[in-house]
Amino acid sequence: MMETLDQIFVLLSRWLVGFLPAGWQTAAGVVLGVAAIVCLFPALFALTVLLERKGLGRMQNRIGPNRVGPFGILQPVADGLKSLTKEDIVPTRADGVVHFLAPLVLVTAVFMGFAVLPMGRNMTLVKMDASLLFYFAVGAPTELSIFMAGWSSRNKYSLLGAMRAVAQMISYEVPLLVSTVAVVMIAGSLSLDKIVEAQNHYTWGLPHWYIFTPWGFAGFVLFAIAATAETNRSPFDLPEGESELVAGYHTEYSGFKFALFFLGEYLGMFSVAGLGATLFLGGWSAPFSFLGWVPSWIWFFAKLLLAMCAFIWLRGTLPRLRQDQLMNFAWKFVLPLAMLNLMVAALWHFLGHGWARWVICSAILAVSYVLLAWAEMRGRRLGPRSYRYAG
Amino acid sequence: MLGEGILKGLAETAKNFAGSFVSAERLTTVQYPEERIAPIEATRDFPFLVYDGADWEAGLRCVACQICEKECPPKCIYIEKSTDKKPDFTGKPQFYPARFDIDISVCMSCQICVEVCPFEAIKMDTEFELSTEDRFAGLLFDRKQLAKPNEHYRKIHPAEAAAVDARLAAEKAKAGARAKAASDAAAAKAAARPAEGGD
Numbered sequence: 001m002m003e004t005l006d007q008i009f010v011l012l013s014r015w016l017v018g019f020l021p022a023g024w025q026t027a028a029g030v031v032l033g034v035a036a037i038v039c040l041f042p043a044l045f046a047l048t049v050l051l052e053r054k055g056l057g058r059m060q061n062r063i064g065p066n067r068v069g070p071f072g073i074l075q076p077v078a079d080g081l082k083s084l085t086k087e088d089i090v091p092t093r094a095d096g097v098v099h100f101l102a103p104l105v106l107v108t109a110v111f112m113g114f115a116v117l118p119m120g121r122n123m124t125l126v127k128m129d130a131s132l133l134f135y136f137a138v139g140a141p142t143e144l145s146i147f148m149a150g151w152s153s154r155n156k157y158s159l160l161g162a163m164r165a166v167a168q169m170i171s172y173e174v175p176l177l178v179s180t181v182a183v184v185m186i187a188g189s190l191s192l193d194k195i196v197e198a199q200n201h202y203t204w205g206l207p208h209w210y211i212f213t214p215w216g217f218a219g220f221v222l223f224a225i226a227a228t229a230e231t232n233r234s235p236f237d238l239p240e241g242e243s244e245l246v247a248g249y250h251t252e253y254s255g256f257k258f259a260l261f262f263l264g265e266y267l268g269m270f271s272v273a274g275l276g277a278t279l280f281l282g283g284w285s286a287p288f289s290f291l292g293w294v295p296s297w298i299w300f301f302a303k304l305l306l307a308m309c310a311f312i313w314l315r316g317t318l319p320r321l322r323q324d325q326l327m328n329f330a331w332k333f334v335l336p337l338a339m340l341n342l343m344v345a346a347l348w349h350f351l352g353h354g355w356a357r358w359v360i361c362s363a364i365l366a367v368s369y370v371l372l373a374w375a376e377m378r379g380r381r382l383g384p385r386s387y388r389y390a391g
Numbered sequence: 392m393l394g395e396g397i398l399k400g401l402a403e404t405a406k407n408f409a410g411s412f413v414s415a416e417r418l419t420t421v422q423y424p425e426e427r428i429a430p431i432e433a434t435r436d437f438p439f440l441v442y443d444g445a446d447w448e449a450g451l452r453c454v455a456c457q458i459c460e461k462e463c464p465p466k467c468i469y470i471e472k473s474t475d476k477k478p479d480f481t482g483k484p485q486f487y488p489a490r491f492d493i494d495i496s497v498c499m500s501c502q503i504c505v506e507v508c509p510f511e512a513i514k515m516d517t518e519f520e521l522s523t524e525d526r527f528a529g530l531l532f533d534r535k536q537l538a539k540p541n542e543h544y545r546k547i548h549p550a551e552a553a554a555v556d557a558r559l560a561a562e563k564a565k566a567g568a569r570a571k572a573a574s575d576a577a578a579a580k581a582a583a584r585p586a587e588g589g590d
Binding site: 370 | 422
């Protein structure tokens with residue numbers, strides 16, 4: 001019974017496809033999978049927007065939206081209808097084609113990433129040996145799309161926002177990749193399915209997730225920081241900093257195109273949260289061995305939503321960074337630690353199965369974190385904000 | 392230590408989040424159309440014209456002196472002076488506004504008209520639910536819409552209205568005394584004249 005429930009989507013897809021002639025079945029299966037992803041994640045997006053608005057409200061001692069439907073649960077529907085019916089304004093002097101293409105490129109590129117995420121046992125749309133590489137390769141156009149949006153709008157705020165976005169996303173792409181390489185080194189595979197399999201073992205009922213190792217924990221924290229910056233999420237939301245840039249690269253977008261940008265941003269968060277869960281939190285594997293009977297896809301989406309809650313919590317807490325703080329943090333703190341984490345992961349691999357590797361690896365990471373933080377704070381490159389006024 | 396502040400901040404927001412479900416006094420939101428807070432004494436938004444008695448047209452205190460019209464910084468007041476006169480609250484014949492319009496879409500609620508008025512005829516109202524479908528005619532108030540009884544003034548600004556009422560009463564008493572003195576003097580003069588004539 002539980003086996004069936006675990007594989008329910010796979011079986012459902014197989015049953016539906018079974019109605020078609022044999023030659024069409026493979027293609028139809030893929031189309032079905034794509035349709036499921038394209039429907040599911042925007043639905044999750046609506047849920048997350050509601051969670052975010054209510055949650056942020058509570059964090060600021062407000063009630064949050066509570067007018068549309070009971071407890072405001074229909075708010076996303078109202079928001080969606082509003083953006084659908086709004087006038088779509090294109091600036092007269094904008095580059096029409098690029099302006100039109102930018103949101104499409106963003107959403108398409110972000111959706112592509114979901115193809116390789118294992119959302120449950122046997123629930124990877126495209127099984128690939130180098131799926132991690134594929135994920136990052138298809139994710140690259142998101143930067144391009146943001147720059148397209150900023151450039152084609154012919155608006156100084158849009159362009160500044162796009163410049164910031166490109167600088168930020170390229171800077172944080174490096175630590176994002178480097179922190180995932182440690183996982184690849186230990187798991188010995190670029191395939192996300194194999195990485196999940198490698199973590200799906202239990203000792204004394206506890207899972208072998210990579211986050212429970214010193215290098216994995218450090219890697220996860222670095223990955224989370226880089227992922228937050230990569231998705232232009234607060235506190236790294238400089239590309240759309242309302243207080244200084246109106247709305248950044250999507251200043252000149254309205255109506256449904258703006259909604260697409262909004263959707264793309266949240267889909268990017270889902271996708272990167274899914275990747276983080278897959279790499280460090282054991283993907284679809286259960287957190288305790290006695291919970292193994294719960295369908296695997298529930299665990300994946302639970303981890304995804306938990307990550308979204310963390311994103312919301314961070315947004316409700318942290319103020320926006322300044323551009324130089326952002327860059328210093330990326331190149332002088334996150335990247336060196338990510339590089340060091342690679343070394344530590346290698347050390348972990350070669351130190352064998354004793355307790356020694358736990359002590360050594362943890363000590364190296366903790367000491368380097370403390371020392372690097374101390375040095376950077378002393379150099380006033382990181383740490384509390386200080387302002388020098390002219391005159 | 393780097394990251395300490397972030398943890399502290401996260402704890403603070405978590406406390407807010409959890410606390411907002413437990414303690415009602417954390418949520419300060421007043422859900423407006425259903426719940427309202429009584430306006431404070433000094434609340435003001437747009438001017439209105441005070442009238443005494445039951446008939447708004449007869450009771451208007453305004454004498455169409457047009458000081459407010461001239462002083463109004465955004466020039467939102469338009470007054471047409473009457474050609475005839477009517478007695479004011481002391482009984483003295485005065486002009487009255489044949490037309491008195493305020494465009495509240497222009498008014499900036501500065502209260503200068505109230506401060507310059509020598510007749511306590513224009514005061515600030517607290518009514519703020521003035522949205523309308525016609526943004527031109529719907530926001531241009533004529534003297535009928537502007538006229539509100541003194542009772543309304545007493546209700547919205549009790550302390551201020553009491554002071555104004557006392558001042559007006561004193562003025563009226565003084566004017567009455569002066570009129571009485573004048574009529575007494577006239578009567579005395581009239582009484583004295585026959586004696587003179589008889590001389």
